[in-house]
Amino acid sequence: MRHLLVFLGIAAFVALAFYVNSARHAERLPHHHQSPDAVRECAACREKERERTLGELRSVAYLEHYIERVINEGSRQNLGFAYGDMPAGMADAKAAPRIAAYVVTLAGLKPTHPEWVKEGHTFYVSNCGGCHGEDGRGVHGTFPDLTRVPMLGIERRIKAAMKR
Numbered sequence: 001m002r003h004l005l006v007f008l009g010i011a012a013f014v015a016l017a018f019y020v021n022s023a024r025h026a027e028r029l030p031h032h033h034q035s036p037d038a039v040r041e042c043a044a045c046r047e048k049e050r051e052r053t054l055g056e057l058r059s060v061a062y063l064e065h066y067i068e069r070v071i072n073e074g075s076r077q078n079l080g081f082a083y084g085d086m087p088a089g090m091a092d093a094k095a096a097p098r099i100a101a102y103v104v105t106l107a108g109l110k111p112t113h114p115e116w117v118k119e120g121h122t123f124y125v126s127n128c129g130g131c132h133g134e135d136g137r138g139v140h141g142t143f144p145d146l147t148r149v150p151m152l153g154i155e156r157r158i159k160a161a162m163k164r
């Protein structure tokens with residue numbers, strides 16, 4: 001009788017431990033891994049994620065970030081221009097966000113910081129206009145057109161995101 005009670009006690013403990021453990025796992029799993037519609041729902045999640053990425057890539061904030069990065073790090077993207085690469089540091093890092101604010105206006109877009117445009121214009125003329133032109137339209141085949149929407153480097157990222 002005592003043995004039976006001990007045995008039942010152990011069995012109850014094991015069952016309880018198993019239950020608690022599986023309940024914890026169930027909490028951690030995302031909902032769609034528990035339903036029979038798993039595959040369809042995951043595809044929908046992926047589509048949503050892609051739409052979000054594409055929206056970001058097409059935003060003015062991303063364009064400003066891209067321009068700033070090109071100024072600071074240069075552009076070695078083989079965009080297909082006779083001049084070749086754009087070297088890094090064509091303007092001071094502090095001027096870069098101001099220049100970016102001005103450059104987006106060349107494409108008719110509204111910058112995140114309109115108050116930077118005037119100063120950005122001055123920097124643009126002395127640091128960028130020599131290659132990309134005062135109007136930003138570049139030189140066909142030699143220097144890229146900065147009024148293009150989307151810019152070539154961003155278009156590549158958009159195409160890559162659409163293939164995902």
Ligand code: HEC
Nearest residue numbers: 075076077078079083086090091127128131144151152153
């Ligand atoms: C000496 C010439 C030269 C100067 C000065 C120069 N660039 Fe460039 N820029 C280029 C070339 C060449 C490319 C293409 C490089 C490549 O293929 O990756 C380029 C690419 C770019 C791109 C990417 C274009 C795209 O369509 O994706 C941006 C943005 C850009 N430049 C902005 C600027 C800004 C802003 C300045 C001023 C701070 C500047 N550049 C100064 C030559 C220049």
